[in-house]
Amino acid sequence: MKLLAPQPFTLEGDRRAVLLLHGFTGSTKDVKKLGQYLNKQGYTCHAPMYRGHGVSAEEILKYGAKYWWEDVTRGYHHLKGLGYEEIAVVGISLGGVFTLKVGAEFPVKGVVSMCAPIKRKSKDGLFERLYNYARTYKQFEGKSEEEIEKELEELRNLPQNAIEEIQKMIQHTSDEIEEIHAPTLVLQGKLDDSLYQESAPFIYDTVETDEKELIWYQNSGHIITLGKERDKVYEDTLHFLDELEWSESAKMSKLHA
Template sequence: MKVVAPKPFTYGGGEKAVLLLHGFTGSTADVKLLGKYLQQRGYTCHAPLYKGHGMEPNKLIQTDPDDWWQDVVGGYQFLKAEGFEEIAVAGISLGGVFTLKVGMDLPVKGIVSMCAPNKAKNSDDLYMRVRNYARLYKKFEGKDDEQISSELKELEQLPMPFLENLRQLIVDVGRKLDFITSPILVLQGCLDDPLYKESAQLIYHHVNTEEKRIKWYEQSGHIITLGKERETVYEDIVNFLDSLNW
């Protein structure tokens, strides 16, 4: 069975624009419901899809964080080309890291960082993310367990230098949090891995702005945009965006 790859999306909703960024091994599905919610409340949303994501695992591992960052910048430039002068940015997990990097490198009205790592996981943990992605992808293709096991063993033999580059990206962004001067909302699930919970605190305390808030969700894990409390997450994001001086 052929897997239908996810696509970038743009939801036109008004004169205020929000760039939405998904996670590592995720896709625009991570932020699609959030995008529709924002659209209904007067925000135009655009979500790029990072190179290699939503595709077969062998294509994903041939890409690099630099490729994904170019897709983020391309999404920002797309909104600029559409005539939006003021842009806010919101992202989940790796998308949260990119959200912080956008806030460092490009003019933004506000930043929403969700479950973003500020400390890098080790390469083994990141490799397991790729392996789990590969297993699920192959399952969706309709392959049986024996074939999946065989193909995963083949995948294990392939070089994955991008994993170390991803670790370095997270570290580099974490070292430059004081470059962020725009208003920021930091959101974090209480059921998430301790690394992410510690990261939320570090991000909140080290950004260089007085206009900052942090919010915790007791019943939520990592992808809070799709979790039990997603409606509350969406409402909190809208309240933050509405508070900005557009």
């Protein structure tokens, strides 16, 4: 059975724009409900899909962090091209890393980084995530267990350049965090792996802004946008965005501007 890949989405509201970024092996489904929630409160939301994502693990390995960063920057410029001058950026997991990179390199109103593995020192664990994703995806495709095991073994023998690129990009972004001067919100699940729990306070301590906050979710794991405390995550994100210094014109609908 051929599975349909999730798609990028744009939900237009007023002139306050939010760039939403998903994680490694994830898709726009990671941030779709959050985007819909923010859009109901007036925000314009755009979420790009990284190349190779939303389909097979083999497709993901054909690309790498430099391609996905291009997809992120294209998403930022997509909003600019639609006429949005004031943009906040929100992302989870690898998307949280990309969020920090956007905040360091582009003009943004605010930064919301969720469960970003900025303290990752090696590529260990990244292939395991891809491997587990591959197994689940192949099961959804309806393949036999024998066929799945054969394809998973072949996956292990494919070039791992994409995985290595992720680690290099994370390290580079870690060195850039102190360039972030925009208001910053760091969100982290308390049940997430130790790598992510160590990363959250590092991000909070390193960003160069006095307008920052770190919020922990005691009953949440990694993808907190879809977890049992997701409603609180949405509310906290909205509160942060509402408190940013948007211009009065940004609060107007594009239709009436």
